Amino acid sequence: MDHFNYQNGTLFCEDVDLNTIANKVGTPFYCYSSATLVRHFNVLKDALKFINPLICYAVKANSNVAVLKTLAEEGAGADVVSKGEIMRALKAGIPAQKIVYSGVGKSHADMAFALNTGVLQLNVESLAELHQLNIVAQKLDRTAQVALRVNPDVDGGTHEKIRTGTAEDKFGISWQQIPETLNALKEMSHIELKGLTVHIGSQLTNLAPFKAAFMRIKELFLDIKHQGFPIERIDLGGGLGIAYDPKAPQPPQPEDYGKIIQDVFIDLPADFIIEPGRLIAGNAGIMVSSLIYLKEGEKKNFAIMDAAMNDLMRPALYDAKHALIPIQQSMGDERHLTIADVVGPVCETGDRFAKDVELESPTEGKLYAFRSAGAYGATMSSTYNTRPLIPEVLVKGENFAIIRQRINEEALIKQETMPDWF
């Protein structure tokens, strides 16, 4: 459930008319609902209350500091993948002891920053990384608290580009290399093994792969504990999918996901962490865009929007579908449906949001919302074609605030400098 609903034919975010925001900030823009973020966080928390996990929101899904603060106030921690994301989490008031640091390619400088910050744990993905972390920690005279990210070789059945859990993927330590890694770890003076972690992919719409991965990690946890390591934590990653198409079969609910976790872990005394991103932010955001032209072609029609692939990359990158709905519904006689491809102005054929969709009364200047754009939307945007980074707006009840200004052409070009030979 989210808080984007029609009131007398006009789309609102909570109690704010989206036309009001569009008039204030111009299009395109992202708009997020505080109430939806909070609701998604708490539904998940309730569904997992029997293991009472630390919920480390995956910052890469939507890293705006105001979004992070909204979740921090509910008690969220953060799952981060860079120094920049650590900085964002801290700025939002998330304590270092609620931050877990993931990623296959942490630089030495980023490791040092994380250790000096005092993050709860670093999720290590290879023996090479573990060696380096030991060296960095030694130099700083600190002990790195680590969880080993293991690759359970389980296919999450998701899009290939967001699959992370098979032996073909770059993520995690393979099952065969775990004994060797543990042996090496015993010799490392500045590493303390705290836990295990697994994350098999994103937008999973089937629970079976989760269950398979969780069973494997439980067995491994017990085995490692048996070997005498003072291991105490299991980090279950993120990945639960959301409904992008309200008409398609619905993905499993947090409750069902909770039941799987309960089944597997109920008898295991351990501390738990989870790292949801999309589940919390995805349906808490939309992207509002205006129709520039309806180009009526020979074979097809094209609805050319003012938003493009650089603003919302998921369709071009993952063939993702985002439902498109009008901000203002048409009534009675003016209502007609046109079939068109929905595209942006960028000079790429891949700059297409949807193919052959029914658009309600498309007229120039009409505003539409791309739904489910709260996760992996703004954070993946770029300035390709020297297009500005679009603003982000956060709504809370009757109030809204711009939480990132449009970063315009002038600001972009100003970053560039001319060599002195000109």
Ligand SMILES: *Cc1c(COP(=O)(O)O)cnc(C)c1O
């Ligand atoms: C991206 C990522 C997540 C979040 O994934 P969602 O599908 O958004 O829940 C969690 N953990 C790790 C390690 C990730 O890379």
